[in-house]
Amino acid sequence: MGLIFIIISISIVWVASLWKIFFSHSKSAFLNEGTPLHKKNVLLVVAHPDDESMFFSPTINYLTSKGHNLYLLCLSIGNADGMGSSRKDELFRACVVHKIQLQQVNVLDHPELQDGFGQVWNHGLVAQIIEEEVYSHVIDVIITFDSYGVSGHCNHGDVHYGVRKFLHDSSPGNIEAWELVSINIMRKYSGLFDIWMSNLDVMQHPSGVMHCLLNEHPLKSFQAMAEHSSQWALNRVSSDDGSDWSVLG
Numbered sequence: 001m002g003l004i005f006i007i008i009s010i011s012i013v014w015v016a017s018l019w020k021i022f023f024s025h026s027k028s029a030f031l032n033e034g035t036p037l038h039k040k041n042v043l044l045v046v047a048h049p050d051d052e053s054m055f056f057s058p059t060i061n062y063l064t065s066k067g068h069n070l071y072l073l074c075l076s077i078g079n080a081d082g083m084g085s086s087r088k089d090e091l092f093r094a095c096v097v098h099k100i101q102l103q104q105v106n107v108l109d110h111p112e113l114q115d116g117f118g119q120v121w122n123h124g125l126v127a128q129i130i131e132e133e134v135y136s137h138v139i140d141v142i143i144t145f146d147s148y149g150v151s152g153h154c155n156h157g158d159v160h161y162g163v164r165k166f167l168h169d170s171s172p173g174n175i176e177a178w179e180l181v182s183i184n185i186m187r188k189y190s191g192l193f194d195i196w197m198s199n200l201d202v203m204q205h206p207s208g209v210m211h212c213l214l215n216e217h218p219l220k221s222f223q224a225m226a227e228h229s230s231q232w233a234l235n236r237v238s239s240d241d242g243s244d245w246s247v248l249g
């Protein structure tokens with residue numbers, strides 16, 4: 001009897017989650033709706049090719065659908081397994097799917113910023129590179145990982161601290177910066193059910209401090225990730241994984 005009650009309860013919540021996702025449209029006012037007068041130059045900073053599709057796809061979909069001008073800075077070619085050249089090409093193909101202008105995609109292969117868990121990136125160097133991007137493209141908004149970096153990859157955390165250092169040392173003060181909030185492993189793999197926790201998170205913060213962006217184009221996200229074919233094989237042993245939800249705070 002108890003088991004039946006649990007199954008029925010889970011089914012009800014699952015159906016309610018589906019309803020919430022498909023019939024309750026995202027009302028996020030993230031970056032002021034992106035009307036022509038408020039169109040912003042947004043810089044997304046990631047560590048490796050595939051980060052943009054695996055972790056930031058809902059964010060990219062939101063920004064492009066609102067008409068913001070998106071720049072992508074990828075700080076390495078992801079050469080930890082010697083496949084950096086292929087991974088760089090995959091990134092550009094994924095950007096085509098995401099409708100990011102290819103001339104606005106910058107992928108670095110700096111000797112001091114190489115992919116790997118044993119590689120510690122100099123936050124000052126990262127900050128300096130970000131500063132150059134910000135001033136050359138008149139960036140209004142920076143988006144990147146939080147200190148944990150969703151999957152816990154140290155390079156993701158280094159990107160976060162590089163952005164922080166830029167904001168602390170060099171930012172003129174009119175630049176908004178947003179981080180993708182990491183969630184615990186239970187929520188990460190709870191699928192549809194996390195919609196409730198993400199919304200609860202947003203409600204617990206002051207208005208405008210945190211946003212939950214519903215992925216309104218999941219097929220496009222899948223197609224973009226499919227371009228990273230080298231990672232479909234590697235993911236069987238990799239801890240790099242993501243969520244369907246972008247929770248920005």
Ligand SMILES: [Zn+2]
Nearest residue numbers: 047048051153
């Ligand atoms: Zn990564």
